[in-house]
Amino acid sequence: MMRKHSLELKPIGIIHSPYKNTRAAPYQGYRSEEISHIEVFKEFEEGLKDIEDFSHIIVIYWFHKYQGYHLLVKTPWDDSMHGLFTTRSPHRPCPLGLTVVELVAREKNILKVKGLDAIDGTPLLDIKPYIPEVDERSIVKFGWLEGKLRKERC
Amino acid sequence: MMRKHSLELKPIGIIHSPYKNTRAAPYQGYRSEEISHIEVFKEFEEGLKDIEDFSHIIVIYWFHKYQGYHLLVKTPWDDSMHGLFTTRSPHRPCPLGLTVVELVAREKNILKVKGLDAIDGTPLLDIKPYIPEVDERSIVKFGWLEGKLRKERC
Numbered sequence: 001m002m003r004k005h006s007l008e009l010k011p012i013g014i015i016h017s018p019y020k021n022t023r024a025a026p027y028q029g030y031r032s033e034e035i036s037h038i039e040v041f042k043e044f045e046e047g048l049k050d051i052e053d054f055s056h057i058i059v060i061y062w063f064h065k066y067q068g069y070h071l072l073v074k075t076p077w078d079d080s081m082h083g084l085f086t087t088r089s090p091h092r093p094c095p096l097g098l099t100v101v102e103l104v105a106r107e108k109n110i111l112k113v114k115g116l117d118a119i120d121g122t123p124l125l126d127i128k129p130y131i132p133e134v135d136e137r138s139i140v141k142f143g144w145l146e147g148k149l150r151k152e153r154c
Numbered sequence: 155m156m157r158k159h160s161l162e163l164k165p166i167g168i169i170h171s172p173y174k175n176t177r178a179a180p181y182q183g184y185r186s187e188e189i190s191h192i193e194v195f196k197e198f199e200e201g202l203k204d205i206e207d208f209s210h211i212i213v214i215y216w217f218h219k220y221q222g223y224h225l226l227v228k229t230p231w232d233d234s235m236h237g238l239f240t241t242r243s244p245h246r247p248c249p250l251g252l253t254v255v256e257l258v259a260r261e262k263n264i265l266k267v268k269g270l271d272a273i274d275g276t277p278l279l280d281i282k283p284y285i286p287e288v289d290e291r292s293i294v295k296f297g298w299l300e301g302k303l304r305k306e307r308c
Contacts, residue, residue: 007216007277009161009248040239044247047225049237053297057239060214060250062161071201083203085194085211085281088288093198094163094279096214098252100289123161125248127239129296134242135254136290142283143207 013040013109013124015061017116022065022090025117035104038111038124045109048127052106056130059116062123063095082144097122100130167194167263167278169215171270176219176244179271189258192265192278199263202281206260210284213270216277217249236298251276254284 017036019025026032038059040048051057069091072081090097101113111127171190173179180186192213194202205211223245226235244251255267265281 005164007163007165007279009163009250010159011161012247044225044239047238049226049235049240050297051237051240053295054240055295058252060248060252071198072203081203083205084201085198086203086205086208086283088282088285092280093166094214096163096250096280098212098214098282125161126246126250128242128252129240129299131242131296131299132290136286141207141209142285143204145283145285 009062009125011041011062011123011125012044013038015039015116015118015120015122015124017118017120017122019117019119022119025119032115032117034114036113036116036118038113038116038127040109040111040124040127042109048106048109048111051103051111051127054103054129056100057103057111057113058128058130058135059099059101059113059118059124060126060128061097061118062125063090063092063097064122065119066090066095069093077145080144086143086145096125100135163216163279165216165277165279166198167192169193169270169272169274169276169278171272171274171276173271173273176273179273186269186271188268190267190270190272192267192270192281194263194265194278194281196263202260202263202265205257205265205281208257208283210254211257211265211267212282212284212289213253213255213267213272213278214280214282215251215272216279217244217246217251218276219273220244220249223247231299234298240297240299250279254289
């Protein structure tokens with residue numbers, strides 16, 4: 001079986017962030033007003049053409065500061081054990097982070113963004129346009145997380 | 155500089171899909187009623203605990219059938235050349251696919267989903283809960299793509 005073979009990725013950039021370590025990062029950055037700078041390596045800059053016309057982008061990155069994982073996890077939101085794949089824990093078998101961020105400005109290969117909770121130095125893997133028609137769903141239930149995010153964390 | 159070093163991923167599952175090759179797959183699966191089956195490898199099954207309480211999940215996968223990329227691309231939506239990172243083209247430096255899908259049913263380590271446009275045999279990398287409060291933005295502009303998706307493709 002070939003299916004479990006390793007796959008190899010090379011970063012397309014690096015994230016410069018005010019969060020210098022894992023303790024400093026918020027649980028979800030979407031509420032934060034902090035600014036991060038996404039440096040897309042020069043050789044990929046052409047791929048950013050007209051990205052400044054988009055108000056939001058999806059950023060995919062590598063959780064480089066988080067090692068290992070458990071399949072059942074406790075989160076900041078309650079005392080129960082939850083299936084890892086029903087959480088946004090950064091400790092995952094494939095340590096891929098995903099955040100929808102506001103694109104505040106662009107200067108050449110640098111994107112100034114708001115709402116990104118990645119640690120300083122995080123490897124950038126991909127940027128995709130955020131398109132409500134594609135990425136949003138109108139009728140949604142979200143299990144144990146419902147009502148949790150508006151409350152204080154435990 | 156360490157920053158451009160390769161990163162290694164191991165799939166957590168495999169996607170069984172009605173789309174047997176790249177020509178068969180829709181440009182965006184979110185409109186499709188077709189059912190795909192996501193097989194999460196047995197060793198990760200515990201991480202799916204209570205996922206059936208979620209109506210939608212974010213699926214991240216490896217575009218295994220798409221080789222190479224260009225930084226400027228033409229899409230099915232118009233005749234202009236667009237920056238790759240303003241498109242959802244599967245030809246990307248890091249070939250990561252991302253789709254929000256409807257979770258129709260779960261049986262043990264198999265998730266039956268609707269709206270996934272991945273090719274049969276696609277390596278599964280991650281599953282995250284879809285949470286409107288985290289993943290949706292209320293005021294959005296999306297550049298050249300605005301108004302395009304409701305129209306017929308060129």
